[in-house]
Structure formats: structure tokens, C-alpha cells
Amino acid sequence: xxxxxxxxxxxxxxxxxxxxxxxxxxxxxxxxxxxxxxxxxxxxxxxxxxxxxxxxxxxxxxxxxxxxxxxxxxxxxxxxxxxxxxxxxxxxxxxxxxxxxxxxxxxxxxxxxxxxxxxxxxxxxxxxxxxxxxxxxxxxxxxxxxxxxxxxxxxxxxxxxxxxxxxxxxxxxxxxxxxxxxxxxxxxxxxxxxxxxxxxxxxxxxxxxxxxxxxxxxxxxxxxxxxxxxxxxxxxxxxxxxxxxxxxxxxxxxxxxxxxxxxxxxxxxxxxxxxxxxxxxxxxxxxxxxxxxxxxxxxxxxxxxxxxxxxxxxxxxxxxxxxxxxxxxxxxxxxxxxxxxxxxxxxxxxxxxxxxxxxxxxxxxxxxxxxxxxxxx
Amino acid sequence: xxxxxxxxxxxxxxxxxxxxxxxxxxxxxxxxxxxxxxxxxxxxxxxxxxxxxxxxxxxxxxxxxxxxxxxxxxxxxxxxxxxxxxxxxxxxxxxxxxxxxxxxxxxxxxxxxxxxxxxxxxxxxxxxxxxxxxxxxxxxxxxxxxxxxxxxxxxxxxxxxxxxxxxxxxxxxxxxxxxxxxxxxxxxxxxxxxxxxxxxxxxxxxxxxxxxxxxxxxxxxxxxxxxxxxxxxxxxxxxxxxxxxxxx
Numbered sequence: 001x002x003x004x005x006x007x008x009x010x011x012x013x014x015x016x017x018x019x020x021x022x023x024x025x026x027x028x029x030x031x032x033x034x035x036x037x038x039x040x041x042x043x044x045x046x047x048x049x050x051x052x053x054x055x056x057x058x059x060x061x062x063x064x065x066x067x068x069x070x071x072x073x074x075x076x077x078x079x080x081x082x083x084x085x086x087x088x089x090x091x092x093x094x095x096x097x098x099x100x101x102x103x104x105x106x107x108x109x110x111x112x113x114x115x116x117x118x119x120x121x122x123x124x125x126x127x128x129x130x131x132x133x134x135x136x137x138x139x140x141x142x143x144x145x146x147x148x149x150x151x152x153x154x155x156x157x158x159x160x161x162x163x164x165x166x167x168x169x170x171x172x173x174x175x176x177x178x179x180x181x182x183x184x185x186x187x188x189x190x191x192x193x194x195x196x197x198x199x200x201x202x203x204x205x206x207x208x209x210x211x212x213x214x215x216x217x218x219x220x221x222x223x224x225x226x227x228x229x230x231x232x233x234x235x236x237x238x239x240x241x242x243x244x245x246x247x248x249x250x251x252x253x254x255x256x257x258x259x260x261x262x263x264x265x266x267x268x269x270x271x272x273x274x275x276x277x278x279x280x281x282x283x284x285x286x287x288x289x290x291x292x293x294x295x296x297x298x299x300x301x302x303x304x305x306x307x308x309x310x311x312x313x314x315x316x317x318x319x320x321x322x323x324x325x326x327x328x329x330x331x332x333x334x335x336x337x338x339x340x341x342x343x344x345x346x347x348x349x350x351x352x353x354x355x356x357x358x359x360x361x362x363x364x365x366x367x368x369x370x371x372x373x374x375x376x377x
Numbered sequence: 378x379x380x381x382x383x384x385x386x387x388x389x390x391x392x393x394x395x396x397x398x399x400x401x402x403x404x405x406x407x408x409x410x411x412x413x414x415x416x417x418x419x420x421x422x423x424x425x426x427x428x429x430x431x432x433x434x435x436x437x438x439x440x441x442x443x444x445x446x447x448x449x450x451x452x453x454x455x456x457x458x459x460x461x462x463x464x465x466x467x468x469x470x471x472x473x474x475x476x477x478x479x480x481x482x483x484x485x486x487x488x489x490x491x492x493x494x495x496x497x498x499x500x501x502x503x504x505x506x507x508x509x510x511x512x513x514x515x516x517x518x519x520x521x522x523x524x525x526x527x528x529x530x531x532x533x534x535x536x537x538x539x540x541x542x543x544x545x546x547x548x549x550x551x552x553x554x555x556x557x558x559x560x561x562x563x564x565x566x567x568x569x570x571x572x573x574x575x576x577x578x579x580x581x582x583x584x585x586x587x588x589x590x591x592x593x594x595x596x597x598x599x600x601x602x603x604x605x606x607x608x609x610x611x612x613x614x615x616x617x618x619x620x621x622x623x624x625x
Contacts, residue, residue, distance in 0.1 A: 076504030086499035090517045090592045131600035133592050
């Protein structure tokens, strides 16, 4: 949808902002450009709608070389959200949102309908907000309107230049979630610039990490985190890693082996003895093929044995998480309810490990000390 | 026999009731001279101000020159201009324009310059042409500053226009100078009062214009207009449809 072919940008003062950049953004892909300030991420973004002209190389949007398109027409076909929000203070919310449709010559009835549709989409009551002025909105509302303004004429590509940078952390988090949710249905191709790793990992299908006008590494948030290409990438992620554990992260990093793993055929009295010796409250029962049978709770096992029951009768299956479906928040909530190991299985019921409050704590501590270790290394 | 002693106010009323057609005619002249001067000023200064925002170096020179005209005493300026335009209204109008240039030019330039570059970049990024950026973003955002400059200029021009008669021009200055010459204060007042009222009215009128464009008032007007259109639309709708819409 958007392709860079050996694109370079040299400013009039000789600064090389972007060097031989190659990047191919697929249709419906959410690509986040990230890097320290001066890495060329914003310049790269602005070259797409020709607010900056590239000095060499070629940029295509939707298969067309952008130099063959009149810049004004090009920009009307690309959504644009900027950091400072920049809603025009003399225009109402409806006029701000409707600006590109008006430039494109839509008739006013169609514009009004589109504005109302978009406001409703963002959860803002059209009757209430249509005629407000930007001054009468909160920061979060303003930036929602800023995003709606970019979406008004339904462009296939949307450029976002640190759109949430000026917001407080809570509002920012809410708007990020809204944007992600919104784009699930809209499927826009989005190029998004940020310096916040947290934001990049949360939103991106693909993260493009830049330094000094070049791409250092490019990949899915998981790839970037799990296999940083070099020290720069590692340190850039490292600084932000702690913040990057979001309640919505996968449980994978929390998994570890259970303290006691038994097979269904074992003698329940042996199992009880081992649990009592090691002071364990729970044990996981896994069959020979690695499938999860259930878990044992110490009190339940004791009661079953008093009634001369079998191990199978003592097994409980009401506490588990499925890796593909659960996130850290689920685990944390379960642990807060009852501080016992949680078995984690995949959709095929294969036993993967357990999550404990200890593993959550270790993760937090590990992330805290990580950046310091790297400095020493 | 001397006529009986009369108070100043009696003299004034007598003068005005006997000469009101002349006072009205001179007021008309006064409005015309000032109006033409202001119109010429706007025609020169607003486009010039816009051009200057794109040429920084030229701007300081032009505004410097305008500043010089501002510092020349008004009567002296009229005197100088006799060499160029001779005696009469042309000369007066030209002097008034030179006077009015600075506030209008300066405010147009400053008003446009103070529009945040971010607003302009947003407009450009949305696909506005340079002309659209000027008309839809820059000028509306600079409007209240520009009108403030026009207000200042208008009040000055109306006041200074009374000096036009000193160089053979018309306007209310004629009454003032005639009254001063004949030591008749009631005649001076008959010229000074309408000139003052004109200045106050012009000031208030432009203030109302300024308020008219104030975003909040404009937004309220828009909302009212939209509500009126909405109610017309709803009347056409089949009853009951409205309820369905609300549930959605």
C-alpha cells in the first residue's frame, strides 16, 4: 500500500535525515515507526504525503509514484493526524471533521451524515458535540476528533504523527485501545510514529525501529522483544520493557514448571506424602501424552483419601487458563482471588506449565533490573 | 440696543436649528472623506500585509516606513502634501491613508504571523491549497487582530479628518475652524459633537463586527440554524420514526 524504495532525505543544511530507506507497508497493516528523536521517523512519515519531499528514491502509495500526483490531491486521499492535534479553533467540531469531504466537494447533507456517523463511532453523542468548539473539549475528546478528521473521507491510508504524545497516560491508554479496536473493523493501512515503545508494542502489527535515518530492526512486537537484532535495539527496548508488560500481554513469559507433576496412575497416598513433605498446596496431574488431567488441592486430596477414593476422584478441573485466550490480567485476577498455582493449557488441552504469584513478581523484578545489567555488560 | 444676554446652550440650539442642513451636509462629507480613506487603506494594507508575511526582510522595511508617517504631526503632513496634491479633499484623503496604514498593516501582518504554524501544517496536510489555507485558516484566525487594527485606524481617521478643512477640504472641521475664527463656541461644538459621535459609532460598529466573528457566538448561531433545519426535517418525517432513531 505504501512502499519506500531506497528513499533518502537530505535537508538544505546538509543533514541526512533518512538514508536509503526500504519499507513495504501492506494493505490494512499497522506499522509503527519508532526511534530516538532525530532518527528520521517523522521525516519518513511526512514524505508519504509530501509535506517533505524525498531527495532520492521512490515512494509509492497504492501503486502510484507520489511524485506523479499533485500534492494537494495526494493529501486529500491520505488521512493525517498530528501530535499537537491542531483542531482549528474557529471551526466547530463538525466543520473540523468535515474539512476533507468539503475540500473534495461533497454536498452538505452527505457531510453532515458522515460527521454524525463518525462521532457516534467514537462514542461521542453527535447532537451534543457537533457544534462544540475545540476549546470546549477535553484533551482526549480533541484527539478523538483529530483522528475522526483524518478518517472523514474514508482514506485507505492514515498517517499518525505521535497522535497521543500530549495526553496523560490514562487517556493515552484508553485512546490506544479505542484506535486498535476501531481499526479492527476499518482495516486502514496505518503508518504511526511514536517514541514510546509501550505504544508501539501495543498497537503495531509491525514495529520499525529506526536510528540515524536507517532501519535497525523491523518485525512483529514479539520478534522485536524476543530477538533484538543488536545492542541498540536491546537497549532501546530495555529502557521500556518494564512498561511494556501490559495487562493485555500474553501469559507465555510467566509460565514455569509446576512444583509437583504427577501422572493419573500414581498412588494418592504417595502423592499426599510428597505434597505434605514439600509443603505444597497443589499438584498438577498430566497424562503420559502430556495432556492435562486436572489439579490436586491438598484439602480435597485428604478428604478423598479419608473416603478411600482414587486419585482420579480427587482431581479438579475448574481452575485453568488457555494460553491462546488468556492475558496477564486474567491470571492476576485469579491469583488475587486465590493465591494458588494456575495451570495453563493450550487449545488442545496440552499442559504447558503453571502461573504463580511468584512468577508475576519475578517478571516485574527482572524487568526492573534489566537495563542496569545491560549497562554493566 | 444689544440683544438680551443668552446662555451658551441657547446659542447652540439656535445655531443648530438654523443650520442643521449645513451640519448634516458637512457630516456627510466627513463620513465620505473618512470612508474613502479607510477603504483605500484596507485595499492597500490587507493584501500588502499578506504579502509581507511571505517576505520577512521586506516586512521590516515597509513597516518601518509606515511608522515614520505615523510620527509626522498630522497638520505638518497635510502641509507637506500640499506640494504633491495641492489644496482640497484629495490631499486630505491621502494624508489620512498614510496615517491609517500603520495600524492596519501592522495588525494584518502580526495577526497572520501569530497563527500557529501547526494550524497551517494541519491544513496543508489535509490537502488545502495555499489560497484555501489563507482564506479558511489564516485570515479567520487573524481576523479579530486585523479588525482591532481597523478600529484604531478608523477612530484616528475620523478624528484627524477634522483637519482637512485646514487645507481647503470639507468635513466637520470647517465648522470647528470657522467657530474658532469667529470666537463662537457654539459653532465649534456643532462641528466637534457630530465628529465625536461618528468616531464612537464607528468604534462600536467595528466592535460588534469583531464580536460577530467570535467563535463561540458563531458556534451558537450554527447550532441554532442546524436545530431549525432539523425541526423542519422532522416535521416531514413519518410520526414514530423519530422514536426508532433514538433507540438506535
